[in-house]
Amino acid sequence: MSALQLALATASLGGRPVLRDVNLTVAAGELVAVVGPNGAGKSSAIRALGGLLPLTGGHTRLDGADLSTLSPRERAARVAYLPQERRIAWNLPAVEIAALGAPFLAGAEATAAGRAALDELEVGYLADRGVAEMSGGERARVLLARALTTGARALLADEPIAGLDPDAQLMVLDRLKARARNGQAVLVSLHDLGLAARYADRVVVLDDGQVVADAAPLEALTPDVIARVFGLTARWVEGPEGPLLASSRYSDGGGGGVVRPVSSEL
């Protein structure tokens, strides 16, 4: 079984520890969601799995072998990475961006693969449009299409649905879930706990560079964990399409812990 794994990984950025003894695995056939507040280490964990963040301790392994022993090309053939950064330097058309996922294929084959990925994410109509004429959400989907074009068995996506409209968020997660069902190992970072619970096979909760929970969604995201990590009082309720999170926030205005609801239902 193919698996990508962080084993007791420790890393720092500018002297600040961002990962502390993190164990994290994503195996073929599963969709894993990494959640946590801002600065918890979600992006760092994903970058470490992609071989982009040097570890000061521990290992990144792919099918048991240390990732650093693989050549860039071998690594890219097995692991695709979608960064959070969405800036594209030039006004390239979508199909050419998607085709960059397959830099070793001949031009026509790469273009065909890129087009297929755009269609999969329902942005085939953007194929010939330049990025300057796209919305942020469209651009995000085109960049995800590039990561899908690679055909790698493991996919790491840092906030793939940030900035997408609700319909597109569900569509993208549906597609990623389908890819996991077809045998890919898919790991995404998400901010929306409700969507994480609904789509992920497993949820990893990170806080301050440490894994706080790693289990099936509702076992990982217990009211206690949500309270400690996110500062929310919350409970899961059964919705028509899966669990929904009813939550409220502790007031921090000196009121001594008065509960003030600011949002409910996701």
Place this chain on the structure above:
Amino acid sequence: MTSGARLILAITLAIVIAAVFAVLFGETALTGAQFAEAFRDPSSGPGEVLWQVRAPRVATALIVGVALGLSGAVMQGLLRNPLADPGVLGVSAVAALGAAGAIVLGAAAVPGAVETAALVGAGLAGALLVLFSARVRSPEALILFGVALSSFAGAATALIFNLSPSPIATAEVMSWLLGSVQNRSWIDVAWVTPAVLLSGGLAILAAPGLRMLSLGEETARTSGLPMARLRLLALLAAALATGAAVAVAGVIGFVGLAAPHLVRTAVRGDPGRLLVPAALAGGLMLILADLLARMTPTDQELKLGVFTALVGAPLFALIAWRAAREWRL
């Protein structure tokens, strides 16, 4: 025929037409009979003017423009920045410093010495940039390093002026720094052409890396392409092309900046497919700029570098303005 091939063909055609004009027109107006004589007997007076004065000058303008356009396209792709050009990274300034030092030390009398000094300067700047970029991957940091390098080389060149005991040498350095393709011979063309072709070859090898860099550093690093090697090839190509251009023609600004912008839309932004058209556009621009500079009725012939700077600086401001609005730089 693909759109890229059509674009290259169109610019090449424009170069041929511009070159014919540039050879036919000059300070000395030739009559029809003189033209006929020049074509019949290249060693005649008019023949000398056409084939030993104007033609090598036009060829030099072409090859220097190609070098500048190419290195501008490479640098903009490498740094993902529409405002990058051979001047920005300090390669031109260090090459100019090398040449200025050689002139003041009296090496101008030795054939090829000033050119070699300029090439060595460009190579040195290129090596420093390669060392720096191996340690720091951020393009912004590389630009800042280039600005520092450029300022330092400018200060050192000023120091040479300051300490130079001979006003003649100072005037010579000044004239060279202003940039010109006047009085260049076929020998100049013969040695600079292979250097520029080599740099073009290196740039084309690096093209897939430049294209991938459009999506940012992290995507490029996980794309499977050997980015460290491609980045090195691109830097070498840019340094060699800039060094060759400065060695043969002094400092000529803004062609490297503007040429890629003229053709970027036609290649839909692709920094890889941009290389050849941008190089050719640079060649075309410099032939036309040189023709305009020498046709401008002034007592002293306008230096090409001065002319391109006068036209180019407002263009730079315009590009910066548009880039800031479109790309939120």
